[in-house]
Amino acid sequence: MKLARASVLFLLTAASSTAAADSRVSSVGRDLVITRPEGRVVAVLADVRVESRVNGDVIVWGGNVSFRGRGSVGGDVWVFGGKVLAPEGRPLPVAGSVSTPGSLLHLYLAEMGRAPWDESARSSVFRGLRLLGLAVWLLTTLALLYFFGSPFARAAARAEEDWTGSLLAGVLGVLTLFLAAAAVMALLPPALSVPLAASVAAVAVAAKVFGMGALFLLLGQKLTKSVAPVRRPAALAVGFAVLSAVSLLPFVGGFVWSAASILAVGIALLSRFGTPRFRITVPAR
DSSP, X not given: OHHHHHHHHHHHHHHTTTSOXXXXXXEEXXXXXXXXXXXXXXXXXXXXXXXXXXXXXXXEESSOEEEOTTOEESXXXXXXXXXXXXXXXXXXXXXXXXXXXGGHHHHHHHHXXXXXXXXXXXXXXXXXXXXXXXXXXXXXXXXXXXXXXXXXXXXXHHHHHOHHHHHHHHHHHHHHHHHHHHHHHHHSOHHHHHHHHHHHHHHHHHHHHHHHHHHHHHHHHHHHTOOXXXXXXXXXXXXXXXXXXXXXSTTHHHHHHHHHHHHHHHHHHHTTTTOOOOOOOOOOO
């Protein structure tokens, strides 16, 4: 557990290495109260209360950010899985931008249009978050492979048989899930729409996670030229390494990962999450 926490802290602080700051505060699982000027604040599974000046960015995973007294932020505020609470009676004291899951699409598109030589503090944070997300992807898919090796293999084999069908199923599946969530939110009362929309989102996430694992496995098997069950973890890691490396490239990386995500949904749906295909034999008369 301590090693996992240390790894998370290392990834997050490495992502923040280029910002102008005199000092940096990091915490995992322990709430922070900023009572003196700091350069940058990074917290995981913890709340942050800003009561003094933070010259750099505030990055929080799984917690809230609030302000008291003369607390202010000179850089950007990044909050994932939490809220940004403005102080009473005055505007939000943040000089930069406030980024939450609802505003990440705009930041992502802006990052895709950034020239590779245009370095900035935001771009370094964005790359660090990408690396952290890729690490979570690898750990999750390896864990799923350990428990569901055969379904992964069947889904990968089905995708190899019909790439076009998997991609088409992914496009139709993503559109269907999106329209279904939009419809229930627009037509039903909150008591029904919220749990139904959450269920649709859960299906979409499950399809993407499972499908990406199968896609990693398929790419790795192609590169290692082995489909042996004992080689599946290595094949999955190789496929993940290749696809994640491409996803980090400027301009094309985001589009490749997006296309792979759509294909992954199609792989999961078309293979029915790797369930066996049964053949029905009709006796001859």
